Amino acid sequence: MPTDPAPLLDPATVRRTVLPNGLTVLVRRDASAPVVAINTFVRAGYFDETDDVVGVAHVLEHMFFKGTPTRGVGEIAKQTKAQGGYLNAHTIYDHTSYYAVLPASGFAEGLDIQADAYANSLVDAGELAKELEVIIQEAKRKLDNPGAVTVETLYALLHDRHRMRRWRIGTEEGLRRLAREHVAGFYRTYYRPSATVLAIVGDVDPDDAMARVAARYGALADGAVPTDRGPHEDGAPGFRYRELAGDVQQAQFAFGWRTPGTRHDDTPALDLAAAVLGTGRGSRLYRAVRERALAAHVGAYDSTPTELGVFVVHAEGDPARLADAARASWGEVLALRADGVTRDELARVQRIAEARWLRRLESMEGQASWLAEWEALGDWRLGEEYRARMLATDADAVTAAVRRWLDPDQAGVVVYRPNAAPAVAADATAFRALLAAPGESVARARYPIVRQGAPAHNLMLPTRPSAATPR
Template sequence: GTPSLGVGEIARVTKANGGYLNAGTIYDHTHYYAVLPSTGFAAGLAVQADAYANSLIDASELARELEVIIEEAKRKQDNPTALATETLFELLHDQHRMRRWRIGREAGLRTLERAHVDRFYRNFYRPSNTVLSIVGDVDPDAALALVTQLYGGLADAPVVRTPGPAERTGAAPAFRYRELSGDIQQAELVFGWRTPALLHPDTPALDLVSAVLSSGRASRLYRGVRERRLASSVNSANYTPTDLGVFTMHIVARAELAVPAARAAWDQLRCVRDGAVTTDEVDRARRVLEASWLRRFATMEGQANHLASWELLGGWERAGDYLDALLSTDAATIADVAQRYLAPELGGLVAYRPASAPAFAIDAAMMRERLDAERPAPLAVATRPGAATPVSPARSVTLDRVDGAVRVYRTAEGMPVLVQRRSGAIGYLGWFARGGSSTDAPSQAGLASMAARTALKGTQRRGSQRLAEDAEFLGGVLSSSASPDLLQFTLSVPVRQMADAAELLGDVVQRPSFLAEAFEAERAVALASLASMRDDMYRWPMRVAQEAAWAGHPYGRSLLGTDETLARMTPDDLMGFHRTHVLESSGAVVIVADMDPDDAAALAG
């Protein structure tokens, strides 16, 4: 609170003006944001300015909030992914503050007093250390005048910084390994390497390495680990706070498959270092990253966060330099940075296994031997998709009515096509129908979800890899889901790719192949996801509560089904579901894009 706004009033006033707010802190910055309609801008900004300049660090409120934070810290210890990841940061760093448990631990948190927090607030919350970004339907001159009025008179002073110790250099590199065990059902393995900060010239290439490895279903880790049923989840990231970076590969797998899954991921990174990545793979990854870059501008919140985060790094214009470097990186550069930063001897691995499982390795040397013992079969070479499979000419659609900004068309068969023109670089297409998991019989729980996910594994015209490559070369994100009452397939792409995207989405909705191999891969993932849910201290209690609250009703069942219903399921069951709930249903197409509505509607014909 502040002298003029009591506890809870900041959120209440923001909500009363039609908005919401949130805040967060990570390793190198703290952010606050409010999202409101333009009519609430002045009131919302006044609230934010008051909170920024006049916060009261009330001792009793601090004590209550500390108890909340301490409980959150305890829950984090119960989160297998968080525990493994932050243990990796500790393993990789001997001196840097990155090695500390970010949220703090109970003993240290209980020593915090009002004076500590107030001193931090008064030192860092100063105009010269703060960026304010405003994006939306507001007059720039009026907004600047209001900012000057609210913030212009605030006192400023240099910020006193106490940087922690830097990492020692010069020591001989050596692979690091730590193994943990606990009351979990799935193993978590996190590889890591130290990398440079975001503004380093090698960072765009390292980010592209991560995209080649794990962005999309055509990526190397997805095909080489998940598609081979070695893990339920696998991804990579190059996390780059202000003065350092950490490149990670994260795997969730059954304990008996954990080492083979780690070996497969390890091998794909070796392929990157050895120069096996093709020009087509790099092009696919660049397109995926470029489209992801554009998606952040789809909302006012995304644009404001983009401007503020880059301005903190020395100027929002630097974002353009980073993007240019990213999109000009080639396969040779990827191999070069992987060799220099992601070499085996520079890495580390944290393995967190179920206590009931035998140890994976007794030390780093033994784990290196297991990782290098046997190379998995190589992946099929990823190539640029050829021309799209010819399809029948689009049939006409007719305008039915106009409801505000939405134009409703009808196909010749009567299916509604809803179109809204909205400015932006990304277009969205979706097919929606009533009836998701609530249509599953109790003996077939999880059927709707399995059908939706497996439909993305290939069609009668496109195999699994071709489908993934076609979508990702469009810069697209293809997804499907089955909630209790809704079945949906969606695809978002840069607007210039909308015609090809419509053909691809139509192929997925109308002609999924449901091959046995794809079905088995998705069933393995579903079973692993059920096991992971039981390790989650939030999702599992919620699942139990939901089952009790909706006893005997479809809403009480897990969208994933159960171990027993998944074991009984067959590809024929998926085909039957698709026939009844997709081909024979009364679905609707929704298109939101910056294009002529008539042209957009014609894509659904």
């Protein structure tokens, strides 16, 4: 058993405070650059939307910086830029995150701006009407993204009840039904101190930063925040297949399986398995599919938005080679189950993971988001625990997790082909037969494993603990 690695962030450098109103504040001084990042992490996303207001969390994200009683439309961004900074935001299944990155000299003003937006967003009806048109165009552009259509259709195929099944940005029809009361109601319900983590990292004095946070956020009223995120799945899905055709040039396919959430014991092993399959030129899928020109792109990942996950193998390429690419990819998953993961493969992906994690934590913004994400799951130190679990995961554990979760009889498959291309399969039974049929890719090439030396002792957390995009 390897010794535990030194922590990536020294716990002594992170100050954690919970204000009386429930707001969790994390402050870390990093004087390596005269920069500060402020991350407002609200535990409210697509999973918190009821079916009648799908997309409202993302709409609120757009409205968050649209104005307050003391800052008009455009002033929040303008004043942030005047301090030499920038701001942005994103919404995903389990949270919405707002962040600003500024010179350290602009910290006080930047915090004032972020606090004002968090506590006093107006959600003006006129601005909402204009912004909804922008969001509807964003939704239409997403429909023109074959990869997004393929993957989100896969999520819908795999889930009958869970809110993971829904088109997460919302549809044009549903977005047009949203009114100010829906957006403002979501804001009042979920944007409460006890559902929020504020992370500040940079060249700041922790005592001064905490005093400023207490002054600006301490008087905010808390309230009960709903915890119901809708129904969960019952039973196993069985093998499922869906085929789409559209105005696209390349063909796509995605295999997927239901997997457990971020904190499950098997999740580190599944992350490593996905990397063995799909990360880098040494991965199994790259060598079996990409190097043989069966597809232009291929990869794998395990996405874990809090309480559930989805393991995905996704490829894009020439429609004429779709069947061979699918057989080759499917064969790699079956081989992983049958033969297991080697120690050399495990060492390779651990080293890749280490480099990515370290790169992320080089920036103030990366540190602040990492702290906030794990704190939202219960404690920011869970990130270090996850890292230790990955370090303790051996090849046998990865193989066991693959056999537990990547059952060929419980997979979902989505194919998205050009209108002009012939149909691939009539149904799930026909597609299973296609996977078993002879073809160029059936005889799996056995590639030597390049030795990478001893397993790394500093492992990387996936890009974020509930990532919904390939890592």
